[in-house]
Amino acid sequence: QKEVEQNSGPLSVPEGAIASLNCTYSDRGSQSFFWYRQYSGKSPELIMSIYSNGDKEDGRFTAQLNKASQYVSLLIRDSQPSDSATYLCAVRFSGGYQKVTFGTGTKLQVIP
Amino acid sequence: EPEVTQTPSHQVTQMGQEVILRCVPISNHLYFYWYRQILGQKVEFLVSFYNNEISEKSEIFDDQFSVERPDGSNFTLKIRSTKLEDSAMYFCASNGLAGGETQYFGPGTRLLVL
Numbered sequence: 345q346k347e348v349e350q351n352s353g354p355l356s357v358p359e360g361a362i363a364s365l366n367c368t369y370s371d372r373g374s375q376s377f378f379w380y381r382q383y384s385g386k387s388p389e390l391i392m393s394i395y396s397n398g399d400k401e402d403g404r405f406t407a408q409l410n411k412a413s414q415y416v417s418l419l420i421r422d423s424q425p426s427d428s429a430t431y432l433c434a435v436r437f438s439g440g441y442q443k444v445t446f447g448t449g450t451k452l453q454v455i456p
Numbered sequence: 457e458p459e460v461t462q463t464p465s466h467q468v469t470q471m472g473q474e475v476i477l478r479c480v481p482i483s484n485h486l487y488f489y490w491y492r493q494i495l496g497q498k499v500e501f502l503v504s505f506y507n508n509e510i511s512e513k514s515e516i517f518d519d520q521f522s523v524e525r526p527d528g529s530n531f532t533l534k535i536r537s538t539k540l541e542d543s544a545m546y547f548c549a550s551n552g553l554a555g556g557e558t559q560y561f562g563p564g565t566r567l568l569v570l
Contacts, residue, residue: 378559386564387547387562389561393558432498434499442487442504442551442559443501444501445501447498448498
């Protein structure tokens with residue numbers, strides 16, 4: 345069974361701090377990784393995709409991928425109260441056609 | 457900016473009734489999906505659809521479920537005889553190209569089966 349694992353949290357950080365969200369996955373052959381943000385009662389909203397080892401930055405967000413360790417993370421710099429949401433890690437596993445498999449999500453709370 | 461739309465936003469039905477959830481994917485996308493999320497649980501894949509046929513389906517997608525693309529724009533999920541455990545948020549998603557393209561999600565339909 346191919347799995348995506350996340351710490352459910354909640355992760356609490358003060359406003360302005362760096363939030364670090366982590367995700368591990370079970371299939372070493374996976375190639376595509378996504379971070380989505382989900383506010384309560386709303387649909388997943390893409391933050392970032394990453395396909396290669398290393399870091400990818402977009403504004404206050406940095407995704408980090410380490411395929412050897414089967415680990416992907418998301419850093420949020422200068423966290424804002426509006427960043428309070430559940431962050432979903434999603435992986436397209438090898439041989440999985442187009443579907444993505446989601447983790448349970450990490451709930452982030454940014455304290456003003 | 458193009459977006460995936462879904463109707464209705466909320467649907468309440470009696471157990472055993474049929475429901476049809478509707479989606480309009482982004483117009484130039486080729487792959488279409490249904491996912492569901494039971495309250496407090498993770499987003500789960502149901503089915504993917506490409507070139508007018510199902511390309512993959514999960515164990516959840518049993519005989520009570522069906523999908524259809526009746527015209528060039530709509531993509532529907534039919535649940536033939538709803539059960540209490542079908543109560544969930546149903547998300548439609550679409551993407552354009554094979555291998556690595558991001559899936560964009562619609563706002564969802566909240567289905568409540570009584």
